Amino acid sequence: MSASLDKGVNVLKEMIDAPIASYFNSCVHCGLCAEACLFYTETGDPKYTPIHKLEPLRRIYTQEYTLLGKLAKMVGLSKPVTDDELEEWQELVYNSCTLCARCSLVCPVGNDLVYMIRKFREGMAVSGHAPEGLIGATTRAVEIGSPMGIRLPAVQAQMKHVQEDTGIEIPLDREGAEYMVLLSSMEIINFPEYLGAIAKIMKQAGKTWTLCSTAFEATNSGIQIGVGDIAKVLVNRIVEGAERLKVKTVISPECGHAYTALRWDGANLVGRPFSFEVLHILEVLDGFREQGLLKTEGFEEARVTFHDPCQLVRRGGVMEQPRSLLNMVAKDFVEMDDPAKYNWCCGGGGGVSANEDAEELRLQAFQVKKRQLEKTGAETLVTACANCRIVMEEGLEHYQLDIPVVGLTETLAEHLVEAED
Amino acid sequence: MNEIALLNWARGPGLDIAVAVFLLGTLWRLIEIISLGRKKDLSAPRHKPGASGWHTIARRSVAPPGMLKRSPISYIGGYVFHVGLALIVFFYAQHIKLIESLIGLSWPALPSQLIDLVTVITLAAMVLVLVDRINKPVKRYLSTFEDYFTWAVTFLPILTGYLAVKHLLLPYTTMLALHILSVELLLVVLPFTKLFHVFTAFMSRWYNGNANAHKGVSV
């Protein structure tokens, strides 16, 4: 066994806990998880069956933690996990899984497969079997501060641009502000409108907020690649920034995995509960709506539908807020079939969109989303995750569907009642 | 060994061994699993009514939207044979008598003709799920020797029981002995195969539901 494989297998042994043991012991090979996975349903290839993606981990479990498994190993009757096998599994674990968790939702014996895949990725990464693109993103995130290589000056340039566009000052490192706003690199690079929207909304709501120069990045590639130590470093930056600036709430942007990483994994990574609140921007906005601080006028003329980012809704629990908010500015809002927590993944989350090898598969898997969209007859697709947005735009472009994709925060900001200056 | 001796062995030492292996094996396996422990979730929880491990134990018995039509036999066949098996085991008069002799509890039985019908339907459902396992690409792909073995180990008690009651195939004494032996085989392998889902399915549903309830998602 090479040093890397050894380390990888050891990491996997550490990852296994009672829930995982219970899950492996409950699986009855019914195959229903495949019927929920877009990579299977759109390709018909059984190798994409979610539980099959975990086969090496299962064997490590039985060989390490069950009496019969250990006995079998001792007498040479068990099949060890090899480097070649993990190499073969890289596609299954990283290209054909976005951590969307529809499988975890439908398994009749209750298995949380995504929980297992996330842990499996830890071993894969340590054994050297994670995709090139993700390794690059993670390295950049640690060394530069952003997986896409954005440094503070780029953020400041965007701040300046947004200030010009909106006429509102963008605060940086303002101590004692109520909210610390995080951005995802995607927004900094591709969607400067998001920061502008935040500025306008915060102004109307009369809330104090700030960006943080040492912690402007929300996304956590450590989680996606599956290296807990790196994920911890990235979260710690945010914790340090939030505590230094003494903010009450940290706002996670329109990005699915960033929310999961910070809101749900964060405290567990750093080993202590947070001293500040973490909210997704939509939770914040919905809170404003309930308090009457969000005043909008006018409605979208087109029929709109909403794509539920998996990490926000099914895995994040922010289900009703997007709907309450969208209903403020849309009169003809049609839900997709399989809405809310049952919605289908855009196909690009969990590191898949950063993985060039996965592009063809991703576009094939997109057909489920395309069908959902066509059924609604919607003319505009609204969502709340910058990655979903681009993945879906690419998918729509590929299938020649002329439907614009827009962000929810941005859409709300467009309908804000103009303040008298 | 003649059939009487076989039957006596099956009813006596055989049953003792099988039940002991079943109970001790189950205990051992549960400890093996639970002792691995679970880290506490330090993130701030959400509280949503209807979301908890217990709710999920119940809720997962219902097919999620859209899934039934994707794999009807999995759900329908699965339900029919599970319910059928439970009805046969717990509501057939002779079984209730056996349970009474072991632990002193008893309850009303279902009419034997109804149990006959349920048995036939259960056997049919089991054949149906086997055919589906062989037919459906995903099931076939996933299936190993264990899946077919456990199917047989579950099918045999039902079949031999029916044949015994109906005095078919072999003399009653032999058939009964085979039936009891097949049940003993089932008991002995249950803790060490996927049949253990009898216990772990509820644990898994609970773990899953509990973890998601923390986030305010009812699964």
Added chain:
Amino acid sequence: MAIQNDVDFKNALNALSVDQQRALAVSFTDSVIALCDDARVAGAVSAARRPDISDIELAALYQAARTASVESYTQCGKETDWAIQAGHFVANAAMACVAPASKQANLAWDAAMQARMARTCETISSGEGTTNREVDHQYRLLEQYQNQ
């Protein structure tokens, strides 16, 4: 009238007709067109120059520019190539040049904003940092247009 800040800039642009906005959008985009090597983008901008362009042609050019824009997004997690990203914003500016008229948007303003982002990407890419003179350049373009 001298344009000295974005409030003046925006007000002046809002006072223009759609055709006039389109003309200015084109000149703002022209300023950064060299940052994009996509023929569809250049084609859209040069066609938008024609005052007699029909709605159907505009729609077709809009599609083409949008495709160019979608294709040039930086993917989540990929390392940013600022030069290509500049091209992405130029494509967006081109979209503004050939966009249908709308009550809610000012074509010239949209093009100006996208052009500024394009310029910023370029200066980041060339290592010059993030300050640039595109804003002033746009003010002068507007003044020149008004004095015609």
